[in-house]
Amino acid sequence: MVWGVGSDDERDEGLEAMMRRLELEREVERVTNRAREAYERNASAVSTLVNTAQIPSSQTVLAAAEGKVKIETDLGGKRILQVFRGGPSCSSARTIKELQRVNIRDLNCPARNEGKILVCRVLTETMIGNGITFHVEDPEELALPLTMPSPTPHPSYGVPATVLQNLFPQGTIIALKEPDVRFALNGSYALRADVPTDVCFINGRSSMVSAIQWCTEATGQVEPSWEEHKLAGNIAMGRKELMTQMIAVRHYTLGMGDPKVVSDPYKSFQLLCNRAQAYLNMRQFGSAYRDCHRAQSLFDATANTTPSIEITPDQRKKLYWRMMKAAYGLRLYDHAQKILTTKCSGLSIPDLPNYVLKIVTQKTGASLGRYDWSLMWKDMHSTTAPHFEVSDYTGPIEVQLLPGRGRGLIITQDVHAGQVLLASKALITGFLSEAPNTALSGLDFERNITTKTTQVLALDKSIHALIDDPSVITIWNSLHSGREDDPESAKTDFPRITEEKRLADILYDRPPQIDVAKISGTLDTNAFGVSSLSRKASEQPGNNFHGEAEHATMLFGLPSLANHSCLPNVTVSHWGDVVVYRALHDLSSGSELLVSYFSPEGSFMARCGLAKEWGFTCTCALCVADESDDYVYREILMERDYSRLMEQSDSLGPREFLRKWMELEKEVAATYAKGRKGMQPDLRPIWRAIAALWWKIDGRRSIPAERFSLECIGTIFSTPQQRATHGRTIEKLPIISGDGKIESILYIARAQFVFMGNPVEGNAWARTAFWAHETMFGGGLAIFLERFEGKLPHRYEVDWAG
Ligand SMILES: C[S@@+](CC[C@H](N)C(=O)[O-])C[C@H]1O[C@@H](n2cnc3c(N)ncnc32)[C@H](O)[C@@H]1O
Numbered sequence: 001m002v003w004g005v006g007s008d009d010e011r012d013e014g015l016e017a018m019m020r021r022l023e024l025e026r027e028v029e030r031v032t033n034r035a036r037e038a039y040e041r042n043a044s045a046v047s048t049l050v051n052t053a054q055i056p057s058s059q060t061v062l063a064a065a066e067g068k069v070k071i072e073t074d075l076g077g078k079r080i081l082q083v084f085r086g087g088p089s090c091s092s093a094r095t096i097k098e099l100q101r102v103n104i105r106d107l108n109c110p111a112r113n114e115g116k117i118l119v120c121r122v123l124t125e126t127m128i129g130n131g132i133t134f135h136v137e138d139p140e141e142l143a144l145p146l147t148m149p150s151p152t153p154h155p156s157y158g159v160p161a162t163v164l165q166n167l168f169p170q171g172t173i174i175a176l177k178e179p180d181v182r183f184a185l186n187g188s189y190a191l192r193a194d195v196p197t198d199v200c201f202i203n204g205r206s207s208m209v210s211a212i213q214w215c216t217e218a219t220g221q222v223e224p225s226w227e228e229h230k231l232a233g234n235i236a237m238g239r240k241e242l243m244t245q246m247i248a249v250r251h252y253t254l255g256m257g258d259p260k261v262v263s264d265p266y267k268s269f270q271l272l273c274n275r276a277q278a279y280l281n282m283r284q285f286g287s288a289y290r291d292c293h294r295a296q297s298l299f300d301a302t303a304n305t306t307p308s309i310e311i312t313p314d315q316r317k318k319l320y321w322r323m324m325k326a327a328y329g330l331r332l333y334d335h336a337q338k339i340l341t342t343k344c345s346g347l348s349i350p351d352l353p354n355y356v357l358k359i360v361t362q363k364t365g366a367s368l369g370r371y372d373w374s375l376m377w378k379d380m381h382s383t384t385a386p387h388f389e390v391s392d393y394t395g396p397i398e399v400q401l402l403p404g405r406g407r408g409l410i411i412t413q414d415v416h417a418g419q420v421l422l423a424s425k426a427l428i429t430g431f432l433s434e435a436p437n438t439a440l441s442g443l444d445f446e447r448n449i450t451t452k453t454t455q456v457l458a459l460d461k462s463i464h465a466l467i468d469d470p471s472v473i474t475i476w477n478s479l480h481s482g483r484e485d486d487p488e489s490a491k492t493d494f495p496r497i498t499e500e501k502r503l504a505d506i507l508y509d510r511p512p513q514i515d516v517a518k519i520s521g522t523l524d525t526n527a528f529g530v531s532s533l534s535r536k537a538s539e540q541p542g543n544n545f546h547g548e549a550e551h552a553t554m555l556f557g558l559p560s561l562a563n564h565s566c567l568p569n570v571t572v573s574h575w576g577d578v579v580v581y582r583a584l585h586d587l588s589s590g591s592e593l594l595v596s597y598f599s600p601e602g603s604f605m606a607r608c609g610l611a612k613e614w615g616f617t618c619t620c621a622l623c624v625a626d627e628s629d630d631y632v633y634r635e636i637l638m639e640r641d642y643s644r645l646m647e648q649s650d651s652l653g654p655r656e657f658l659r660k661w662m663e664l665e666k667e668v669a670a671t672y673a674k675g676r677k678g679m680q681p682d683l684r685p686i687w688r689a690i691a692a693l694w695w696k697i698d699g700r701r702s703i704p705a706e707r708f709s710l711e712c713i714g715t716i717f718s719t720p721q722q723r724a725t726h727g728r729t730i731e732k733l734p735i736i737s738g739d740g741k742i743e744s745i746l747y748i749a750r751a752q753f754v755f756m757g758n759p760v761e762g763n764a765w766a767r768t769a770f771w772a773h774e775t776m777f778g779g780g781l782a783i784f785l786e787r788f789e790g791k792l793p794h795r796y797e798v799d800w801a802g
Pocket residue numbers: 404405406407408480526560561562563564565614615616617618619
């Protein structure tokens with residue numbers, strides 16, 4: 001409700017909401033300050049053995065937890081959460097067997113207690129907020145809170161509370177590898193597991209646990225039998241909800257720890273197969289593949305092990321089918337095909353022909369850059385977080401080290417306008433819809449940066465993605481981490497990893513080491529906000545603190561190596577989580593592929609500022625030309641007079657308004673150096689405003705004005721001879737990516753129909769708009785028509801075939 005409008009009751013509500021917001025802002029500030037103090041204390045304190053006198057007993061903790069609120073700050077039903085990062089946060093790369101069991105009194109703080117493992121019991125119910133937090137007790141009945149900021153592969157902010165609370169029920173026994181002990185916000189000791197693989201489920205019947213003497217009986221349930229775990233897992237998995245698959249995984253994992261299962265490979269096989277399916281349902285393809293591989297080694301002599309069990313043909317079929325799907329999900333298409341032909345042929349699986357076709361399609365995409373754009377377009381509209389099953393395509397480009405700009409992408413053969421040069425699926429995405437009704441603010445004290453909701457989500461998901469598929473770590477490492485101390489920051493190439501190498505990394509001997517600070521740095525330096533062709537997925541309103549729209553966050557591999565120019569020669573389009581680079585013009589072999597990191601329509605000073613933030617000075621022809629202009633005065637004119645005119649639209653008659661815009665055009669044009677030819681992007685919005693006014697006063701004159709607006713950004717119009725050969729009105733497209741130039745071309749098409757009564761010209765301009773769309777985005781006429789329905793000269797029949 002707008003403040004000051006409506007009944008007294010509504011006004012009171014408005015006031016109340018405002019007070020709540022102010023109070024919340026103060027609370028956010030208080031918590032931030034406390035967190036910063038805790039971070040600084042942790043960073044500067046000398047690590048010493050914990051003082052047990054300052055650690056509460058299990059009873060004290062249980063009494064204090066009684067009736068505690070479980071969900072944090074709330075504003076009108078919306079959760080406002082702060083996520084704090086900072087401090088060392090590398091996961092343990094050791095196996096449980098390599099670690100020495102200790103109790104809480106043996107731990108140091110602040111420290112990552114290397115070489116140690118803490119076996120403890122979940123004491124309290126799970127609190128939900130910044131990830132999840134619950135207290136654990138050790139065998140001596142000392143209790144500490146344990147926080148897991150990223151407990152689930154699907155960000156916990158979108159996971160129902162009931163699922164989160166069921167992940168670690170009271171009484172569950174867990175082992176904390178190389179425990180990270182820190183001072184919490186209130187100054188007391190706290191455990192933290194930034195990487196969830198450091199927290200292992202331990203079956204209460206296992207030899208490790210039965211050797212422990214606990215002071216008290218466990219609160220909560222007694223360890224179920226392995227059959228009960230299997231049944232509970234099957235029930236959770238059968239509910240077919242993504243979130244309950246995590247519960248299924250927990251049950252199967254605990255079941256596998258039962259001594260009866262450990263000593264019986266057949267039982268292990270069953271649980272591994274089931275867990276693989278639960279992982280597949282969660283799209284955790286690496287974990288699914290590892291389970292299938294372990295299960296295979298129990299019966300298949302070709303897996304380089306001595307088979308220890310016999311299985312039924314049905315079990316065999318199920319296992320290989322799951323394994324194939326895991327390989328496909330990992331985008332190991334050759335390997336998936338091999339499993340299909342050697343292990344699945346002859347099986348009566350209804351989906352089999354579908355997968356045969358899918359694999360061929362992916363391989364075609366990878367080798368030719370051909371995709372089913374219409375299908376992607378359709379899928380993109382059916383979800384708010386689109387992930388596509390497509391292979392990456394690398395066209396005729398190679399990575400080269402370029403003087404003064406690090407690596408860059410060089411085109412290795414002549415290419416034509418519109419040719420796909422690169423198509424690449426995001427390594428990681430963060431969509432606002434993944435944290436429904438939640439505003440997240442990430443604070444990284446170490447790097448002194450604040451991140452938005454989708455960036456927090458992307459970090460959470462990155463941790464899980466790398467746990468699931470560590471073969472991608474090589475790609476991550478080849479991107480700049482933004483850390484000076486990173487030995488890998490002087491990169492010279494981009495790794496192309498074979499399927500064999502990826503498989504070896506996925507089937508690791510020891511857990512991969514996940515460095516959260518490094519992941520955060522890499523995201524910060526390389527990920528960016530993405531506006532997808534489908535706005536539904538990429539830009540959703542209103543989740544953050546101030547209700548602003550937020551783009552999706554995405555990180556790409558090879559595409560990240562493209563350097564910047566304010567005169568880019570490729571267009572960038574986003575289809576869900578896939579980025580596509582197409583040549584904007586015909587380009588010759590040896591040219592560098594250049595994208596624009598920011599809008600070339602920005603003023604020279606704005607562009608310089610943005611390039612500086614990226615750590616370079618742009619030396620493109622536009623910047624060189626701009627440097628000799630009176631760019632400071634131009635900036636003043638655009639900041640002051642342009643903005644003022646934009647605000648005046650309603651208060652002046654069209655002719656008076658037009659006169660003012662024309663005056664401004666003259667003044668801005670005069671700031672360009674004498675004799676300067678070509679692009680003058682600052683004039684573009686002015687000419688668009690002039691064109692719009694002519695539309696109202698004398699429509700015919702809007703055509704040359706709109707043409708100027710296109711010329712300012714580098715458009716070259718076709719000569720009559722050129723038109724005679726291809727029928728287009730434009731020879732060379734302007735540099736601006738996005739939809740603006742298509743709108744301008746369609747604007748002229750409409751004016752030709754409406755004001756000039758010239759359908760021949762109208763058709764030529766409309767077809768040129770379609771050609772421009774094909775060059776920039778591809779996808780065919782249907783997509784173009786759907787996207788530009790509102791801008792088309794709709795009352796007139798356009799002859800698209802020409
Ligand atoms: C996304 S990376 C591009 C790949 C990078 N060159 C590399 O070696 O990893 C962005 C970084 O590349 C460099 N860069 C990009 N465009 C540049 C340009 N036009 N001139 C100089 N350096 C540039 C800057 O260091 C920038 O921070």
